Amino acid sequence: MKYRCGVCGYIYDEEKEGVRFADLPDDWQCPVCGEGKEGFEPVEEDDEGPAPAPAAAPAPTASVPEISAWEQEELRELSAGQLSALCSNLQRGCGVQQLSREAELFGQIAGYFESRTVAPDHDGVSTILSMINSDLMDYGDAKATAALMEDRGALRVLTWSEKATLIMRTVLERYQKDPSFLEHTGVYVCDICGFIYIGDDPPEFCPVCKVPGHMILRIQGGA
Amino acid sequence: MPRMIASRNLRICTKDCMCLYVCPTGATDTETGQIDFAKCVGCGDCARSCPNSAISMIPLDYPHQQPKDDTVVQKVRAISDSKARQEAVARQVAETTDDPELRLIMRAVRRSERLMGEDLIRETGYLLPQSGEVRRLLEAFVENPPEGFPVEAAEELLQRLNFNA
Structure with missing residues (x-):
């Protein structure tokens, strides 16, 4: 019998482990993301594939529309933080195309917008957790809309960031309960999807986006 | 060529x-x-x-951005906005706290939120630096720059990038 972690997808295989899932101690945690036992579901034998494809929507047209009035309006409404992320991503995009000067220029613009970003009133970790919980309520609807409109790119990013967000919630909840769990171990972030991992060595592959472990980078402590 | x-x-x-x-x-x-x-x-x-x-x-010349549905864009943007806010909170906590564990975990959260935010916003039509969407964005900055904006950087990008639309 196999059990799948509802957060990161890790499979606990009773046969391989030699211990029945039910016999694991109550405080047992997922070795990848730290989720508790209660977050695991038994895996049906024919239930290891992806979810079925949604019903077909009309094929997108090949023409390129000019920027819509709606889009123009929205562009002005992007926050400084969103614009910073937009530009730092274009910086990465130029980097992989070997356009180093262009990358540097997008980096300058991203830095400008980051310097203009103001944090909302907050209470630290608790505020982040409540914002995470609010995001987690929005993913289902956003994914359904992306699937309906056959936007595979949006569906991909929503799927990944929902998983990385669930894992971040687990990590922050553990931190709130016992901050000492971060002592004498490493904190890693997947440089591609944002998956957070607490442990001595990063996993061989990112459980969210499947890049090899060398893309999962250690976060440096210190002042 | x-x-x-x-x-x-x-x-x-x-x-x-x-x-x-x-x-x-x-x-x-x-x-x-x-x-x-x-x-x-x-x-x-x-x-x-x-x-x-x-x-x-x-x-050297990429295909055009496929049209994006407005509703999808709106929903993805709403989540990216939340990620940007969380990033700003994590950044402020990481930069001001004296607690080493809190600083470490907030640095990780800040990085993760940035990566998720980047990935979300790029899927709203900004995947490719050479796209018409990026050109229009840069032009809008040059035309009407917010205070302190590095206009020369945007101008140089408009000159250098080989836009496909």
């Missing part, structure tokens, strides 16, 4: 130098380890001959 040029991933390259052996113009024969884009004719022989697949062909 070639429609594609070769680019080497130095993290994968093990200096087997088959690219150098097959290149008709000596474009891979450089000191920098990268392909000389001025000499590359885009034939792709190096990419096909590399035993590690360390060379990929980069298109």
Whole structure:
């Protein structure tokens, strides 16, 4: 019998482990993301594939529309933080195309917008957790809309960031309960999807986006 | 002018130098380890001959951005906005706290939120630096720059990037 972690997808295989899932101690945690036992579901034998494809929507047209009035309006409404992320991503995009000067220029613009970003009133970790919980309520609807409109790119990013967000919630909840769990171990972030991992060595592959472990980078402590 | 040029991933390259052996113009024969884009004719022989697949062909003109549905864009943007706010909180906590564990975890959260935010916003039509969407964004900044905005950077980008729309 196999059990799948509802957060990161890790499979606990009773046969391989030699211990029945039910016999694991109550405080047992997922070795990848730290989720508790209660977050695991038994895996049906024919239930290891992806979810079925949604019903077909009309094929997108090949023409390129000019920027819509709606889009123009929205562009002005992007926050400084969103614009910073937009530009730092274009910086990465130029980097992989070997356009180093262009990358540097997008980096300058991203830095400008980051310097203009103001944090909302907050209470630290608790505020982040409540914002995470609010995001987690929005993913289902956003994914359904992306699937309906056959936007595979949006569906991909929503799927990944929902998983990385669930894992971040687990990590922050553990931190709130016992901050000492971060002592004498490493904190890693997947440089591609944002998956957070607490442990001595990063996993061989990112459980969210499947890049090899060398893309999962250690976060440096210190002042 | 070639429609594609070769680019080497130095993290994968093990200096087997088959690219150098097959290149008709000596474009891979450089000191920098990268392909000389001025000499590359885009034939792709190096990419096909590399035993590690360390060379990929980069298109010089990319296809247009596929149209995005407004509702999808709106929903993805709403989540990216939340990520940006969380990033700002994590950043402020990381920069002000004296608690080393809190600082460490907030640095990780800040980085993760940035990566998720980047990935979300790029899927709302900003995947490609050379797209018409990015050109219009840069033009809007130059035309009506917010206070302190580095206008020269946006102008130089408008000049340098080979936009496809």
